[in-house]
Amino acid sequence: MPFTIATWNINSVRLREALVQRLMAEEAPDILCLQECKSPVEKIPTEGFAELGYRHMVARGQKGYNGVAILSKLPLEEVGAHDFVDLGHARHVAARLGNGVTIHNFYVPAGGDIPDREANVKFGQKLDYVTAMRDWAHGEKPEKAILVGDLNIAPREDDVWNHKQLLKIVSHTPIEVEHLGAAQEAGAWVDVTRKDIPEGQLYSWWSYRSPDWDAADKGRRLDHIWATPDIANAGYGSRVLRAARGWEQPSDHAPVFATFDL
Structure with a gap:
C-alpha cells in the first residue's frame, strides 16, 4: 500500500492550526510531520486534526519553542526520542508504522546568525547536534527508515538562490x-527529494524579511525527506x-512531500 508523507516547519501549530x-x-x-510546534504536547489542537482523519499522534513538545509531532491517518507506535547533545530541546521523535517502517522527525537547531562557534554558541550547538x-546513525545502522524534518541546512549549490552569496550565511556554509x-x-541515507528531482533550483523556505518573497524567490531548501537504501527506491512523487508559503499568515517554510510504495 502506498502512503504519502509530508514534512512542514509550521512555526507554531496553535497559531497556524x-x-x-x-x-x-x-x-x-497519510502522515504529516511538523516541526517548531511551539506547544506542550497536551495543548496541540488534536481534535480538529482527528476530525480530518488524523487520529494518531506521537510528539515531543515545549512551551514557546521547538517541538515535533507526527500526525497520521495510519496507526503509529511510538519508538522514542533523542535529546541530542543534551540541549533539553524537543527536536526529535520517532514512530513505527504497521508495515515496520520507522519515521524519524527532526528539527535541527537553526544556528544563529554568525557562522563561528567561538563567537556564537548556537552555531556550535548546531554543528554538535548534526x-x-x-x-547515532553509525551506531544504530537504521533500516527500513524514513528521516524527515527541518534540518536547517541547504546542502547543494542549487538548494539556495545564490551559492556564492550564501557561502558565509548560516544554513549553507561549507562546514x-x-x-x-x-x-x-x-546512515547511508538517500535524499529522496533529490532522487526524484535531481536537477534545478529547489527551495522550501523563504524569509519573512522579503515582502515579495515569490517574485524575489531568494529561497533555500532546508526541509528534507531521506530514506534508508532498502526502501529509498520505493519513494517517488x-x-x-x-503555494502554502503564500497562504494567509503562513509559515516561512513550505511542506515537502514524497510517496512510498511499501
Missing part, C-alpha cells in the same frame, strides 16, 4: 554542509507545495 487543517483537507498526506545525528553530509553518509 487552520493552515494545518487546510493542508490535511486539500492535500491529505555530529550527534551522525554518531554545515560537510557535517550534514557526514550524517547522511553515516516528491514535491514542494510552494
Whole structure:
C-alpha cells in the first residue's frame, strides 16, 4: 500500500492550526510531520486534526519553542526520542508504522546568525547536534527508515538562490554542509527529494524579511525527506507545495512531500 508523507516547519501549530487543517483537507498526506510546534504536547489542537482523519499522534513538545509531532491517518507506535547533545530541546521523535517502517522527525537547531562557534554558541550547538545525528546513525545502522524534518541546512549549490552569496550565511556554509553530509553518509541515507528531482533550483523556505518573497524567490531548501537504501527506491512523487508559503499568515517554510510504495 502506498502512503504519502509530508514534512512542514509550521512555526507554531496553535497559531497556524487552520493552515494545518487546510493542508490535511486539500492535500491529505497519510502522515504529516511538523516541526517548531511551539506547544506542550497536551495543548496541540488534536481534535480538529482527528476530525480530518488524523487520529494518531506521537510528539515531543515545549512551551514557546521547538517541538515535533507526527500526525497520521495510519496507526503509529511510538519508538522514542533523542535529546541530542543534551540541549533539553524537543527536536526529535520517532514512530513505527504497521508495515515496520520507522519515521524519524527532526528539527535541527537553526544556528544563529554568525557562522563561528567561538563567537556564537548556537552555531556550535548546531554543528554538535548534526555530529550527534551522525554518531547515532553509525551506531544504530537504521533500516527500513524514513528521516524527515527541518534540518536547517541547504546542502547543494542549487538548494539556495545564490551559492556564492550564501557561502558565509548560516544554513549553507561549507562546514554545515560537510557535517550534514557526514550524517547522511553515516546512515547511508538517500535524499529522496533529490532522487526524484535531481536537477534545478529547489527551495522550501523563504524569509519573512522579503515582502515579495515569490517574485524575489531568494529561497533555500532546508526541509528534507531521506530514506534508508532498502526502501529509498520505493519513494517517488516528491514535491514542494510552494503555494502554502503564500497562504494567509503562513509559515516561512513550505511542506515537502514524497510517496512510498511499501
